[in-house]
Amino acid sequence: MNTTPRLVEVRRNALRQNDALARALRDRFRDAGVRVISVVSSPGAGKTMLLEKTLTRLRRQWRVAALVGDLATENDAARLARAQAPVKQIITGTVCHLDATMIERALEGWNLDELDLLFIENVGNLVCPASYDLGEESRMVLLSVTEGEDKPLKYPTIFNTADVALITKIDLVNAVEFDLAAARDNIQRVRPGMQIIEVSAKTGEGMEAWMGLFQSRIADRGD
Ligand SMILES: Nc1nc2c(ncn2[C@@H]2O[C@H](COP(=O)(O)OP(=O)(O)OP(=O)(O)O)[C@@H](O)[C@H]2O)c(=O)[nH]1
Numbered sequence: 001m002n003t004t005p006r007l008v009e010v011r012r013n014a015l016r017q018n019d020a021l022a023r024a025l026r027d028r029f030r031d032a033g034v035r036v037i038s039v040v041s042s043p044g045a046g047k048t049m050l051l052e053k054t055l056t057r058l059r060r061q062w063r064v065a066a067l068v069g070d071l072a073t074e075n076d077a078a079r080l081a082r083a084q085a086p087v088k089q090i091i092t093g094t095v096c097h098l099d100a101t102m103i104e105r106a107l108e109g110w111n112l113d114e115l116d117l118l119f120i121e122n123v124g125n126l127v128c129p130a131s132y133d134l135g136e137e138s139r140m141v142l143l144s145v146t147e148g149e150d151k152p153l154k155y156p157t158i159f160n161t162a163d164v165a166l167i168t169k170i171d172l173v174n175a176v177e178f179d180l181a182a183a184r185d186n187i188q189r190v191r192p193g194m195q196i197i198e199v200s201a202k203t204g205e206g207m208e209a210w211m212g213l214f215q216s217r218i219a220d221r222g223d
């Protein structure tokens, strides 16, 4: 017996339900005037370190918070909480991505009207997160120099669903002989015109360009 069509149908329904909830979340975020940015990458590309530095800087001026997803541990939430912003860990168990239901649950008890900017760190994975809308306004995809220049070509979907690409750990570019021009070219081949920011959360290089993205967005909310 071939069960494939039914499995495909169940998966399609799950994605449809997720999309509907994500749309409702997006409306909530817009009504509350909170800009929501999600961050996706392979495991260890530097999402948490970048967000810790970002929250630390932005919270001087804006009301910022973060949700962070991992299969296990509260480690990343503890690291992000060092920025002294509200942070909640979402533990997904065996699930390799966040979904809109998890975001809705994690936000229970939070007053969105009291936030300007919410970051969502997805589970480290270049495949599963691509299919799940979280209601975010923008999706940032990180590619660290230690991963190799070819990743945009091998994982095009995640680059296609993102709005901005960050090449991270730029301080290591010479040590690992990473070809920046080739990486940029590969990103552009997958997603022509995509904005690319080179950054090192460790040294601070490129952080101004990255932070500039949010300063203008929050100021543009029109409230
Ligand atoms: N040299 C260097 N190391 C970095 C940089 N950013 C992060 N790291 C290191 O890379 C490792 C992984 O960083 P994380 O911030 O935990 O990466 P992540 O993407 O959040 O990882 P997961 O949540 O497990 O997917 C840590 O040892 C960081 O210290 C950077 O800009 N330069």
Ligand SMILES: [Mg+2]
Binding pocket: 047, 048, 049, 076, 121
């Ligand atoms: Mg992390």
